Amino acid sequence: IRDGISYVNRDMCTGCGKCVEVCPRDLIMLLPESQKVFILCSSHDKGAVVRKICQVGCIGCRRCLRACAYDAIEFEGNLARIIVDKCTNCGACAQVCPTGAIVDLAPRHAKVEIDPGMCDGCGACKEICPAGAISGDLGDKHEVDATKCLGCGACISACPKGAIAYVGNRKTGAAAQAGADDVA
Missing domain, CATH: 3.30.70.20 (Alpha-Beta Plaits)
Known part of the structure; x- marks a missing residue:
């Protein structure tokens, strides 16, 4: 945990899922290694509240939803959720996210x-x-x-x-x- 956010050391992770099972707040989920765009903070709190506890929290502005051409984003309350099966890792959602809640680790394709x-x-x-x-x-x-x-x-x-x-x-x-x- 760094600055109140759980991080997984990819070099040590075996993909067993135990961290997912034991997390009392259901904040950790396993994603396929091919998934390069994801949401950093899992807080369901509203904008002002989430910003007090998490610098990269989703404020529910829905800019990502409008930017996604693939219908790969949905909202659960105030929190954006990426639908992995639909996501193409294009990064359009991360590009418009004002808080940095959505991270894009994909190497960018050619123009x-x-x-x-x-x-x-x-x-x-x-x-x-x-x-x-x-x-x-x-x-x-x-x-x-x-x-x-x-x-x-x-x-x-x-x-x-x-x-x-x-x-x-x-x-x-x-x-x-x-x-x-x-x-x-």
């Missing part, structure tokens, strides 16, 4: 680019982008602002033409999303 020869200007990518990194009018070619792009791949999955790919990776559409972890 994306839109092939202007394939883009039909449908706007599906712009609509789903959690960072607002895609611009363009309906029917016109769209562009990505690399300074805003999170590299989450939401636009790649949404593009019906397969016109979006990670920079340096010519795979597009579902193939690019499946291989996203291979991109540096």
